[in-house]
Amino acid sequence: xxxxxxxxxLSVDQFMRRHWQRAPLxxxxxxxxxxxxxxPARLFDLAASEDVESRTVSVxxxxxxxxxxxxxRLPPRRRPGWTLLVQGVDLHDDAVAxxxxxxxxxxxxxxxxxxxxxxxxxxxxxxxxxxxxVFLLQARGTRRWRIAPPAQGRGAVPALVPDVPLKLLADFExxxxxxxxxxxxxxxxxxxxxxxxxxxxxxxxxxxxRAPSRQEFLAAFLATAADEPGGPDPRFSDRGRAxxxxxxxxxxxxxxxxxxxxxxxxxxxxxxxxxIGCWMTEPKAQVWFDTPAPLSPVRFERxxxxxxxxxxxxxxxxxxxxxxxxxxxxxxxxxxxxRWLRRLADRRLLAAAECPRALAAPGVAAMLVGWHDAGWLRxxxxxxxxxxxx
Numbered sequence: 442x443x444x445x446x447x448x449x450x451l452s453v454d455q456f457m458r459r460h461w462q463r464a465p466l467x468x469x470x471x472x473x474x475x476x477x478x479x480x481p482a483r484l485f486d487l488a489a490s491e492d493v494e495s496r497t498v499s500v501x502x503x504x505x506x507x508x509x510x511x512x513x514r515l516p517p518r519r520r521p522g523w524t525l526l527v528q529g530v531d532l533h534d535d536a537v538a539x540x541x542x543x544x545x546x547x548x549x550x551x552x553x554x555x556x557x558x559x560x561x562x563x564x565x566x567x568x569x570x571x572x573x574x575v576f577l578l579q580a581r582g583t584r585r586w587r588i589a590p591p592a593q594g595r596g597a598v599p600a601l602v603p604d605v606p607l608k609l610l611a612d613f614e615x616x617x618x619x620x621x622x623x624x625x626x627x628x629x630x631x632x633x634x635x636x637x638x639x640x641x642x643x644x645x646x647x648x649x650x651r652a653p654s655r656q657e658f659l660a661a662f663l664a665t666a667a668d669e670p671g672g673p674d675p676r677f678s679d680r681g682r683a684x685x686x687x688x689x690x691x692x693x694x695x696x697x698x699x700x701x702x703x704x705x706x707x708x709x710x711x712x713x714x715x716x717i718g719c720w721m722t723e724p725k726a727q728v729w730f731d732t733p734a735p736l737s738p739v740r741f742e743r744x745x746x747x748x749x750x751x752x753x754x755x756x757x758x759x760x761x762x763x764x765x766x767x768x769x770x771x772x773x774x775x776x777x778x779x780r781w782l783r784r785l786a787d788r789r790l791l792a793a794a795e796c797p798r799a800l801a802a803p804g805v806a807a808m809l810v811g812w813h814d815a816g817w818l819r820x821x822x823x824x825x826x827x828x829x830x831x
Contacts, residue, residue, distance in 0.1 A: 481581075585618065721759060
């Protein structure tokens, strides 16, 4: 599928300037003739898998319950008020991955996943706030959406309902409301309160985007930096210390030395940049790659020049300067190789006609063979998506 070229009568550039991270936008018929590329039965199968993140949310008599998958059994479809949420469906289904690829007008590093929610009549997850951008695409049936602007005031934090397993807004006062039908789409910036309720049985696709917080970035970076070897590791010493009469008191020399280590430590810009690329391309914990039979370099080159190459749908790949990042690894590549690896990252494929020149670039052939054997790279064009029944 091609990228979306317009959103609600706006060009993608206009949408990014006027709405992205600024204001909601309802788009009727965002994808004309849209038919869901996945059926509920397929979603239920995914929810039974251990390598798929899933959960159910049920509400009855004002009481909310939350359960985490995998699920051997789900509530009957005739029972109202329950929802199944399956994360990262794009990682497990080619047709869903192709749909998500239409939103690549936002950098891949900002893309999180495509979550699908199936709900019976009255089902939903209650009024809540997300701290990231989201496109809510109605896939089957009808869902009522109500939205409210972000909490006012600098640093304002909305109050939550106590003693429930979900982060539900305690003071949700919607200002707009719509019924969405298949093909309709609602864009919401971060911080907007929203509540979606199924009107009859329905399915909704949520295309979500990553927005790392300072705390989670620093926690990951510092944990990685602490584990990396960095030459001699100094250790505190207090040779010659006199006996103490206050054993519970923190020693001043120990405190000062530890404080100096913290304040004097300065990672280089290159080290931080390298970590960012690795961190932003690290697959989620539930992601596993299917490894094909290894190929010799000669057989790999022959197959690639005949069939072309494509990234596995689970692979995350990015580039910056002379470094290519893939699935949490960093590779410094020669100038002559950058063109081809950047093209592979941007387009997620190399056509068969491009492969002879790409494989001839310094270091590329060995790199691509290794990625193929790890299951990160596939031979041939992406499989055609199935034609689901309406």
